[in-house]
Amino acid sequence: LLGPNEWPLLPNFKESVQAYYAAVFALGRRLFDGFALALGLEEGYFDAMVTRPPSKLRLIHYPFDGDAQDAPGIGAHTDYECFTILLADQPGLEVMNDQGQWIDAPPVEGAFVVNIGDMLEVMTAGTFVATAHRVRTVSQERYSFPLFYACDFHTQIKPLPSFAQAGKDYEEIAIGEHMFGQALQTYQYLRKRVENGEIMLPEKARKPSSFGHLKNQAPDAL
Secondary structure (H helix, E strand, O other): OOOOOOOOOOOOHHHHHHHHHHHHHHHHHHHHHHHHHHOOOOOOOOHHHOOOOOOEEOOEEEOOOOOOOOOEEEEEEOOOOOEEEEEEOOOOEEEEOOOOOEEEOOOOOOOOEEEEOHHHHHHOOOOOOOOOEEEEOOOOOEEEEEEEEOOOOOOEEOOOHHHHHHOOOOOOEEHHHHHHHHHHHHOHHHHHHHHOOOOOOOOOOOOOOOOHHHHHOOHHHO
């Protein structure tokens, strides 16, 4: 899940993006400390799980489209990692509430959107629910910068001891294996390679709709 970046030949682009990544990743460490305290754990509890993680930053550009129709753009999904820190400059993001309804999550100036990911749902046996979300097709130009904050590739994720009794529906899985399995089922070019037998899903791979409120939805409702 790691590889070299292909940097465009734009003045100061690489340096600016690397500085942004470092700052937001540092924010992620502080947020993980906050999650630990909220779960009754010591601050720094998760530090040992985050030494060389496959966290990634995406820089997504939605170009202006005057003919765009108001319909889902990026389909309903949950993020694979522990949580996501998102900076966006225009509306378009929708999240699913506990009633199965899609609601707008517009950007707030000077603030980030933080979405719970699959692995934090596993750790808490569903106490923290992965945020199901999608992006509407919007006509205005839009920039969206999500940083997906993960634990180290081989970290075994399972319900924390205080959630073990309620965790029977969440079996232990390596975060890298989960991320790889989800990617193989999500990206079209990888799905074709799986179908052709070129690569195989990990043994414990779960369907992409197995987390968040998506698991309670009928497939045609997504």
